[in-house]
Amino acid sequence: MLETLKTLRLEAEDAVLFVTIDAAPMNLIGPELIADLVQLIEVLDAGSPYRVAVFKSADRDFFIPHVDVTKVKEYRQEAAKLTGEASIGLLFRRLSETKAVTIAQIEGRTRGAGSEFALACDMRFAALETAIFSQFEAAFGLTPGGGGVQHLVRLLGRGRALEVMLTANDYTAELAAAYGWINRALPAAELANFVSGIAHRIASFPTDGLLSVKARVNEVALAPVEAFRHDSDLFGEGVAHPETQRRMRAAFAAGFQTREPEMDLASLIGGLSAPTSD
Amino acid sequence: MLETLKTLRLEAEDAVLFVTIDAAPMNLIGPELIADLVQLIEVLDAGSPYRVAVFKSADRDFFIPHVDVTKVKEYRQEAAKLTGEASIGLLFRRLSETKAVTIAQIEGRTRGAGSEFALACDMRFAALETAIFSQFEAAFGLTPGGGGVQHLVRLLGRGRALEVMLTANDYTAELAAAYGWINRALPAAELANFVSGIAHRIASFPTDGLLSVKARVNEVALAPVEAFRHDSDLFGEGVAHPETQRRMRAAFAAGFQTREPEMDLASLIGGLSAPTSD
């Protein structure tokens, strides 16, 4: 059924599936991308023939920038088709439990739910010179709803998780690696080869051991469903708040969800506090 | 009521409150400083008008060196006025839950309960060249009682938390950052501007989101009241032990709680094992 995918391009090499996110113009998360992820997860959940899935982006500037905030209801409904709940947090948590080992190969900007998607993968490797990370929901008065809170606090610890989420700043790959947000930052020229190498290495090992290790790690480190659901609800309720709506309008007036302004989103969202003249 | 503070100097810039710890001669924690913290926390708990509080020191050599061990009972009684329990651990935990985002800006020595105060803040940034960290209670036969165990084990992991507390050594800002004790070490010349910048950035975001993120992070990463209370009790009971008392006398004979010897406290406490001739 994967022939019907619109936003994901697939390329299989033995038991490794390379998945290129290609949701032009800039890989915002909308209902089509989520619908495709749902289909893909169903395939990965079946286990064989793919032991490893590598996610990368067709857009060199953006891995996934964040959700399309004009389509929250629509993409949530697509997520519900797999999990029964209208929440990408629970969908991403399902990805963390899928039978394939998942690796995010990140060259560009990875913010908001993009960061949360990467955090849901089993590993994250990023281009030292170009990758950018941000968990910026607090700039709009929101709590990250796709699992960012749960993963970041466990990976980074209380102080750095609070810094990352409360400043809503952009983080370089180097700092993201120092903080534990990603596994490692590698020179952009080496990244694809490195990821392909470990993907094929992992795929050469017996499935039973891979699944068992992943299950044992998840039992300790993957937050419970209730925690994901709580965060998801907080995000969903927060979106409707007047101040959040006002800041979103101001952000759109400043170019939110368009390519050039999103290159430096940290600056854009740093200027939303005063009412704007839009 | 903050006009009556004796050991904290306040300066407000919009929704950011800069709090300078100024408890001469060297910022030891005594009943006056705790009484002032109690007042301050009551103001921060009220939320508005301060979304962010930045703590720094008037003393360039000492952020907070540790408690005044001659006044344990007195400062504990001051803490009880807020929490109902004679424990600075529970007071510091209360600070971790206050409605302002708290940032420690650290230029000097930060040891014992000073480290625990910094750990209770939401973030810690330190001067690369001059800041020093130590959790040295074990050198006196004591368990850190102000939350140090709970925070360090979660931030640093088992091995490094044990190293830090069992060696009772001094740690540079660089090593403290590598271990996760602090968020980041920055050149001293840049520190104040950096902290002010993120403080004002955070303060420009809606209060609801800040509080919600903080609450969700605390739910995972802030140890329960019982754990703080247990550590606090261990410290309180330990202070009375004969060997702890003997080591404190030896330490005082070597200049404990005076300025010059405290510059290199790690050496001082490394020499307490043999009975001294005081």
Place this chain on the structure above:
Amino acid sequence: MLETLKTLRLEAEDAVLFVTIDAAPMNLIGPELIADLVQLIEVLDAGSPYRVAVFKSADRDFFIPHVDVTKVKEYRQEAAKLTGEASIGLLFRRLSETKAVTIAQIEGRTRGAGSEFALACDMRFAALETAIFSQFEAAFGLTPGGGGVQHLVRLLGRGRALEVMLTANDYTAELAAAYGWINRALPAAELANFVSGIAHRIASFPTDGLLSVKARVNEVALAPVEAFRHDSDLFGEGVAHPETQRRMRAAFAAGFQTREPEMDLASLIGGLSAPTSD
């Protein structure tokens, strides 16, 4: 009774016990080494006279390479003599709770149960130029059974723990330190002096405080017995699986458990997927 040890050489300096692992030809874990560890732990459990135990290797290339996979039943039976359960995971967990502070001083290869032994120690310091770390069980379709899962996920976080265990790769001391697998990587020429220095420093402090800090840290960071038992059972059951047995035969044909091929074990186990001609 420690006069009867066959694989551990002891040297006491005041309250510090230096333990040199000397199980020629290459320090594989077998029944003799486990029997000796059982005896040693019984002595350390008694507390005095040893407040600190430092573990190092007589073999400059190998700290502990891993278990002797031909003697799983035998070494497990030796472990049961202390804990009542045939599991080195539970034995290592017991070591983590012993009354001495334990430090691993690592100069060579430390893989599989060798990594798990090091992780069971309270601290780990390694030679920057020569130490190598690997948790490679998944290459044979196995789950690490000696506590590696429990420690690595807590120290490294979900992403890096999965990377380490699923790639089954070799990690340098520098990367192991960056990931939190070890406390610190130090130049080989400084390592012994550094470890001896902190060992004697810790040993100069009162026993009560050391034990109390260790107990409080373990309460948070040492996984429960049930988790260790579960992992141990998974390993024990997995060893009998046909594909695991096939890979072990292929590994032995390629020199597994002999000195030269084990110098680059990561390459050896990377080539086991295709049936070999042994």
